[in-house]
Amino acid sequence: QVQLVESGGGLVHAGGSLRLSCAASGGTFSNSVVGWFRQAPEKEREFVSALYWGGGSTRVGDSVRGRFTIFRDDTRNAVDLQMNSLKPEDTAVYYCAVRTGRIIMEVWSHQTAYDYWGQGTQVTVSS
Numbered sequence: 001q002v003q004l005v006e007s008g009g010g011l012v013h014a015g016g017s018l019r020l021s022c023a024a025s026g027g028t029f030s031n032s033v034v035g036w037f038r039q040a041p042e043k044e045r046e047f048v049s050a051l052y053w054g055g056g057s058t059r060v061g062d063s064v065r066g067r068f069t070i071f072r073d074d075t076r077n078a079v080d081l082q083m084n085s086l087k088p089e090d091t092a093v094y095y096c097a098v099r100t101g102r103i104i105m106e107v108w109s110h111q112t113a114y115d116y117w118g119q120g121t122q123v124t125v126s127s
Contacts, residue, residue, distance in 0.1 A: 067083065
């Protein structure tokens, strides 16, 4: 079965950087979209970024544009999220998700479009 494992979360001061990784296994992902979402306490789950595994197309959420970059790491069968210039409001549990099969870019930001989810990794940004 498909398994997704997030890693790389931790505690960082404002202005610092973290690199999250979503390692995928148990399936074929050449025609899949991998997304990153986050959820802070008392907040709704928010779209962060997503990437099409097979072709490299990407989307990024408005709140992180210019600071976060999503990219594929073929050597580890993973999709990473480079997070720079972190702010306290970035504090959240970060989840990766995969949608297998075809999916149009217009719905990449919709959590209901994804088939599988990881367990999440905590990111905490201190002032």
